[in-house]
Amino acid sequence: MTAGGIPIRKATPADQPRIHAIRMGVRENVLSDPSRVTDEEVAWYREQAIFLVSEAGGEVAGFSCANHQTGLIWALFVDPAHEGCGHGQALLDAALDALQAGGIVQAHLTTGGGTRAEGFYRRQGWQEMGVSLDGNVVFIKPLG
Ligand SMILES: CC(C)(COP(=O)(O)OP(=O)(O)OC[C@H]1O[C@@H](n2cnc3c(N)ncnc32)[C@H](O)[C@@H]1OP(=O)(O)O)[C@@H](O)C(=O)NCCC(=O)NCCS
Numbered sequence: 001m002t003a004g005g006i007p008i009r010k011a012t013p014a015d016q017p018r019i020h021a022i023r024m025g026v027r028e029n030v031l032s033d034p035s036r037v038t039d040e041e042v043a044w045y046r047e048q049a050i051f052l053v054s055e056a057g058g059e060v061a062g063f064s065c066a067n068h069q070t071g072l073i074w075a076l077f078v079d080p081a082h083e084g085c086g087h088g089q090a091l092l093d094a095a096l097d098a099l100q101a102g103g104i105v106q107a108h109l110t111t112g113g114g115t116r117a118e119g120f121y122r123r124q125g126w127q128e129m130g131v132s133l134d135g136n137v138v139f140i141k142p143l144g
Pocket of ligand 1: 077119
């Protein structure tokens, strides 16, 4: 499939090293403790939920993960070398389409305050619900 002209497909186990490198390579919303994301969680998103990658020049440029049971956007990360080319929006739109197809009526996520991602979500119509207990900004978006 494509979104906004960008190739999007389901993630496979073979993508994991590249996905891990992108996750560790971003400049914002940096993972302070890699052990907080477990192999079990990653496998669950890949096998049971929604785990998509975008490609540029034959390599994975970014990924998104969403929980089809709750509407949570769990992850959205783009390789800094590919930022600003539409991958983030394409990955988010594809994840939201998959959530909606699964019957979810409202998506939600959290992100670090003052980051590029915060402005990105705001400009895409996400509604701020204040700050979570762990200090991140909570956003919701009705689907449909
Ligand atoms: C936030 C993030 C996912 C955005 O990804 P991205 O691929 O740069 O996003 P896009 O290219 O789709 O859109 C970014 C901007 O580029 C613009 N854009 C889209 N297509 C474009 C194109 N072809 N050429 C130039 N600009 C473009 C968009 O209008 C958008 O503008 P905005 O920032 O004013 O909203 C990315 O910066 C990232 O991974 N950040 C670090 C991790 C993070 O914070 N993740 C969120 C945690 S919840």
